[in-house]
Amino acid sequence: MKKKIVRIKDIAERAQTSKGTVDRVLHNRGRVADDVRERILAIIKELNYEPNLIAQSLKSQRAFNLAALIPDPNLDSYWEAPHNGLEKAEKELRQYGVHITKFIFNSHSETSFIAKAKEVGREHPDGLLIAPIFYKEALPFFKEWADMGIPYVLFNTQIEHVNPLCYIGQDSYRSGSLAAKILRFGLHSPGTVLVAHVNEDISNSAHLITKEEGFRNYFKGEQLDDTFKVISKEINFPEEEGLDKQLDELRKQYPDLGAVYVTNSKAFEVAAYLEKNALKDIKLVGYDLIGPNQQYLNKGIIDFLINQNPLGQGYWGIHQLANHLIFKKEIPAIKFLPLDIITKENLDYYLDPQ
Amino acid sequence: MKKKIVRIKDIAERAQTSKGTVDRVLHNRGRVADDVRERILAIIKELNYEPNLIAQSLKSQRAFNLAALIPDPNLDSYWEAPHNGLEKAEKELRQYGVHITKFIFNSHSETSFIAKAKEVGREHPDGLLIAPIFYKEALPFFKEWADMGIPYVLFNTQIEHVNPLCYIGQDSYRSGSLAAKILRFGLHSPGTVLVAHVNEDISNSAHLITKEEGFRNYFKGEQLDDTFKVISKEINFPEEEGLDKQLDELRKQYPDLGAVYVTNSKAFEVAAYLEKNALKDIKLVGYDLIGPNQQYLNKGIIDFLINQNPLGQGYWGIHQLANHLIFKKEIPAIKFLPLDIITKENLDYYLDPQ
């Protein structure tokens, strides 16, 4: 009844040879006579040998230096969570010799990204996790890393055709559709729906466009085109100014504004405006559980947040590298993280996943 | 810069003693002179020693026989997911010597539960995971297992004061509040809201009452008492009959019925009724991603499902036992799983978590 664990030694005994020879067959090293090799391979199959990962990693003691190229959390608190995810994964994998070096760049500065990306190359890590938020600037490096044989995992921002080991993040299109579904559920009367890209350089972030597409197509697909008018707007403003003017104007133009969908983590900016102007009936959906967003969620001004699970992105990113490098597992090219819907009542559970 | 891995040997050298003595201090076995013990403890703290789990489990090679007392998935497909979770955890932990024996009972038969519970005792497992859906019948066994020194983890149904190692599942009260929040968001005009307990023996399942409380109190707390009238009803019916009559009658009594909250996984029964009668405007929220529910979710008749994450419950249940038995970790008395909000657009991600 019990499954006996098959060891190299067992195989060796059965094949009337030594564990050294079995080892050579298993790892294709050294030379082994053909007949012996085949005998051993047959026995391995027959006994369904699986190497004992525990013993394996105890012995090998190999160090795996992973690099993470990721924005500075002090400049945009969204990035705190991926950092935490990285650290959580590092803790779990330290046993297996994993060590992560962070290369932190300024999310508002392409040059700092380039500088750090160059540093990564010089370090020759065994694997790389990268948030490629600068599309154009990142492109040349992918080739460089590929040439150096460094496997890289993308997260947060999906880039096609750069042949990463894996992409980890959300399906932006679906994400937009989901936001649309939620807002539509809460919309009680015909009106205008705003897609707001707040303080973001649209030209360099394709995923926001994809979100908008998903959002618009939901309304089209449900044949709600004539009930709800979807408009979109880039709202950029310097820190000290705020977005009041722009939204005032927008409301003048569309007095029947019923809902706002903020495509990034800046929903709290819109929420502040809604609160100030006591606009209780305008529904609001945004992204990410950063502090200010949580506050407005608890106040009921932001109705729902969609969680991009940034912690999970960092965590799984490292784990995928480990699965590839250490455990030699097959890695799916894309790992979509769930689109979690968060509201006041279930917020807690998503804040600190054990 | 590199974190050196601290070994027992390192501690021994620093304390000018042998690894045997350090071992005795670590495991409180044998006798150690007080001054030496303290010296060693200080060094352990100072160097922040963490035992190498890999080496640990390689050596110990101990078998852990866990038992799972859980309903038959063939009689209620809700239970398929916990079974899968169990198996997933077993696979991951096989390396550590974990083996699970399932004791499957009939979820409609108390006597079958009792019979299987007795069997568990006879097997003397090292740990037990149990879905105690029969409150009264389960009670005496907890004492028995405690006397035998078998740690048990409860899941799915929370029972107070039986001193389990841990409860894993949802916060029922919150769950009810969440359902209320969602329905309220979608309710466009004043009306009646129904809490439906479908085919469930309320007297033996306190958690459904708790859900209802959470639901009702949401409406009270938000001072929506006069806008929405919350009523609740037990809807029991034999397989061949259906619930049509009962709902027909209910609608006659409350023509302004605007939403239904089904407190268990039977939302599809209500959905079938709504579909048959083309009642598009009645919002519907229920639980669990079982097949029929998914179908009505995709059709848009069920608006949202709350995921009780039954797979996760099985998975984490086993993992908590392993954490306790194998890794000697501290276990929280309650592990609440997230209240996931599921709709057509994000359903996929919750179906088969890798």
Place this chain on the structure above:
DNA sequence: TTTAAAAAAGTGTTCGAGCACGCAATGTAA
């Protein structure tokens, strides 16, 4: 002071896989 018992501390083997080392058998050239 001797001696036995109890207490404290040290030694060495084991788990399974990885891998360095080295031995033996055969082949090849001077």
Place this chain on the structure above:
DNA sequence: TTACATTGCGTGCTCGAACACTTTTTTAAA
């Protein structure tokens, strides 16, 4: 025939923790 390279394969140490076993030291009794 000697010298030495090549091929094929076996041996034995290592990783860190567990634990059985042995040795040394302390304490108490004779």
